[in-house]
Amino acid sequence: MEVALPRDLEQHASLAKRRHAELCRQRQIFNARNRIVGGDTGAWDVQVHDQKIKEATEKARHETFAAEMRQNDKIMCVLEDQERRDRKNLCRVISDFQQSFQKPETRREFDLSDPLVLKKDLPARQSDNDIRNTISGMQKFMGEDLNFHERNARINQNRAEDFHTETRLQFDETAKHLQKLESATRKAVCAAVKEFNKNQAMEAAEKKKQERKQEQEDNLSEIANLLRGDLLSENPQQAASSFGPHRVVPDRWKGMTQEQLEQIRLVQKQQVQEKLRLQEEERQRDMDWDQRRIQSARATLLFERQQQRWQRDLSRALDSSNLSLAKEQQLQKKYMNEVYANQPTEDYFTQFNTTSR
Numbered sequence: 001m002e003v004a005l006p007r008d009l010e011q012h013a014s015l016a017k018r019r020h021a022e023l024c025r026q027r028q029i030f031n032a033r034n035r036i037v038g039g040d041t042g043a044w045d046v047q048v049h050d051q052k053i054k055e056a057t058e059k060a061r062h063e064t065f066a067a068e069m070r071q072n073d074k075i076m077c078v079l080e081d082q083e084r085r086d087r088k089n090l091c092r093v094i095s096d097f098q099q100s101f102q103k104p105e106t107r108r109e110f111d112l113s114d115p116l117v118l119k120k121d122l123p124a125r126q127s128d129n130d131i132r133n134t135i136s137g138m139q140k141f142m143g144e145d146l147n148f149h150e151r152n153a154r155i156n157q158n159r160a161e162d163f164h165t166e167t168r169l170q171f172d173e174t175a176k177h178l179q180k181l182e183s184a185t186r187k188a189v190c191a192a193v194k195e196f197n198k199n200q201a202m203e204a205a206e207k208k209k210q211e212r213k214q215e216q217e218d219n220l221s222e223i224a225n226l227l228r229g230d231l232l233s234e235n236p237q238q239a240a241s242s243f244g245p246h247r248v249v250p251d252r253w254k255g256m257t258q259e260q261l262e263q264i265r266l267v268q269k270q271q272v273q274e275k276l277r278l279q280e281e282e283r284q285r286d287m288d289w290d291q292r293r294i295q296s297a298r299a300t301l302l303f304e305r306q307q308q309r310w311q312r313d314l315s316r317a318l319d320s321s322n323l324s325l326a327k328e329q330q331l332q333k334k335y336m337n338e339v340y341a342n343q344p345t346e347d348y349f350t351q352f353n354t355t356s357r
Contacts, residue, residue: 104110111117125133 106113114120
């Protein structure tokens, strides 16, 4: 068993210290952000770590307080419900006790304050011949017998019937008088209406006679005007419109003249010839356009064929050039393999950027 000497321990500690310093230096140098921005990242990390611990502690404390408050709220709600139930039970028990053992009629002085004492008491007299209805009691006077209201009701009913009979007789007399007045008034109105209708009939007959006479005169005047007017004489000027010489009044127009018809036929013939000429020009233009399209298509086809021939020639030249370049690359690769026989391995590239010196 080997024993570590103090000198060996010091060497190991010094070596570990140098390794740690080298690692810290590599982190500062190989980290582009720390190298460009600068600053004590270790202190920053410690501050960030402390801040996170502080925030976590504060959050845990608040959550603990919140949990305690929620628990206290639940306890308060339970206690309030229990107190409400106890108060309700106590009130119910007191009410039951009062209804069972403290009724008002069980008190000694209840007869002095009984609200139904008058209803329970007997009346002063139950009939006109009650033995309690003595002279000294003064419970019955003249006209105060128990049948007093019925007797008064019969008297009032008899009076009302007499008044009703008298009133009905008066109404009958008044109705007879009004009927006589209505009959006289109806006769006078019928006579006036008959006279009015007679006058109206006479006026209507006279008016109809005058209208028939006026209508005959108007008809004779209209016949005379038509005989002498331009309508039957077929005057072409009567159909002339005030809106221009090219417009006519439809209900007066008798048709076109022979000159107008000849002019219209001439214009129609000219229009037909003009239309034939335009159709011929259109056909010539279509033929020219068809000829041009055929020539353009032929030229395009020839150009495409020439392009295809050029493309084939270019592809052959390019294939020949690529073949020559491939042969040259193979020869150059063969020469490089002969000259540079020792090829670098992965270990050669991984040795860079491993130390800070």
